[in-house]
Amino acid sequence: MIPGPFEYYRPGSVDEALALLARHGEDGRVIAGGHSLVPMMKLRLAAPEHLIDLRNLAELRGIREAEGSLEIGAMTTQHEIIESELLQALCPILREAAVLIADPQVRYCGTLGGNVANGDPGNDMPAVMQCLGAGYLVRNASRQREIPARGFYEGAYFTALGEDEILTAVRIPCPPEGQGQAYEKLKRKVGDYATAAAAVVLSLDGGTCSQAAVALTNVGQTPIFAEAAARALVGTSLDEAAVAEAVRLAKEAADPVEDLRGPAEFKRHVAGVMVQRAVARAHARAGA
Numbered sequence: 001m002i003p004g005p006f007e008y009y010r011p012g013s014v015d016e017a018l019a020l021l022a023r024h025g026e027d028g029r030v031i032a033g034g035h036s037l038v039p040m041m042k043l044r045l046a047a048p049e050h051l052i053d054l055r056n057l058a059e060l061r062g063i064r065e066a067e068g069s070l071e072i073g074a075m076t077t078q079h080e081i082i083e084s085e086l087l088q089a090l091c092p093i094l095r096e097a098a099v100l101i102a103d104p105q106v107r108y109c110g111t112l113g114g115n116v117a118n119g120d121p122g123n124d125m126p127a128v129m130q131c132l133g134a135g136y137l138v139r140n141a142s143r144q145r146e147i148p149a150r151g152f153y154e155g156a157y158f159t160a161l162g163e164d165e166i167l168t169a170v171r172i173p174c175p176p177e178g179q180g181q182a183y184e185k186l187k188r189k190v191g192d193y194a195t196a197a198a199a200v201v202l203s204l205d206g207g208t209c210s211q212a213a214v215a216l217t218n219v220g221q222t223p224i225f226a227e228a229a230a231r232a233l234v235g236t237s238l239d240e241a242a243v244a245e246a247v248r249l250a251k252e253a254a255d256p257v258e259d260l261r262g263p264a265e266f267k268r269h270v271a272g273v274m275v276q277r278a279v280a281r282a283h284a285r286a287g288a
């Protein structure tokens, strides 16, 4: 329950943080809100020898709209996402998912960057980012690149982020006007991770679904972008048969394992129910 020994650094710029990361290689690790990393260090599941705290880096904070995109700094807290009127107006699924994360104490400290970079399949934001077609802006000492959220997750706690890279911001294309969005999550109690959750975004054109995306949380080693499920919705009026087919395909894409939240088949069933509810709510909101 006590972390191993480590050196602690609080750099004053991203460049300084990147230089520290480059110097310490696989022994270095950045810390943001600490609400995933510190519990892992206490359990000795993580034992970084050099801990690089990003909290003083103002360049990693803030929520902006520019050139058809929303850009959210990696150190923006979940609480700040909930409070943002800009995000509520342009991309309400972010608030909807953020209020379902843990409890207020965690959300005051936990950051968007930590949530998406962590690679924990139980984290809620990755599936939302996949649905929204988000990109992760990352930097090392010599270059910057953008990694699509849909290609970022490789396995539980394995991502496309290099060990010398820092996630600086998340970029989300501004959702088209009238897009319906919903995040549905079943959890056992406040403060728990999802038994299963689903993010859905969709657009209508004269009553026909013209665009859809579906992604699942905590029913596999990574967030699951359920492409086939979304395809089953496009071109339909979102009638009962189309939604039932999307639910079937989403359940097929899920790959849960048994744990304290229940047996695999139960979780797969819950994932289907979450998709059904999220499609219904996104449908009701589309065009509003």
Ligand SMILES: Cc1cc2nc3c(=O)[nH]c(=O)nc-3n(C[C@H](O)[C@H](O)[C@H](O)COP(=O)(O)OP(=O)(O)OC[C@H]3O[C@@H](n4cnc5c(N)ncnc54)[C@H](O)[C@@H]3O)c2cc1C
Binding pocket: 029, 030, 031, 032, 033, 034, 035, 036, 037, 038, 039, 054, 074, 075, 100, 101, 102, 103, 106, 109, 110, 111, 112, 113, 114, 115, 116, 117, 118, 122, 123, 124, 125, 161, 165, 166, 167, 168, 191, 192, 193, 194
């Ligand atoms: C009781 C409890 C319940 C929780 N329930 C939920 C829940 O229901 N849903 C949910 O989504 N989350 C949940 N969380 C996790 C919480 O949301 C975390 O705060 C979040 O996942 C990680 O964000 P952080 O800022 O705390 O990151 P940290 O813990 O500081 O870091 C997490 C990992 O990401 C890396 N990292 C952080 N920032 C960056 C960056 N900018 N660039 C590169 N790597 C980075 C770190 O090196 C570390 O490996 C819960 C946490 C607790 C303690």
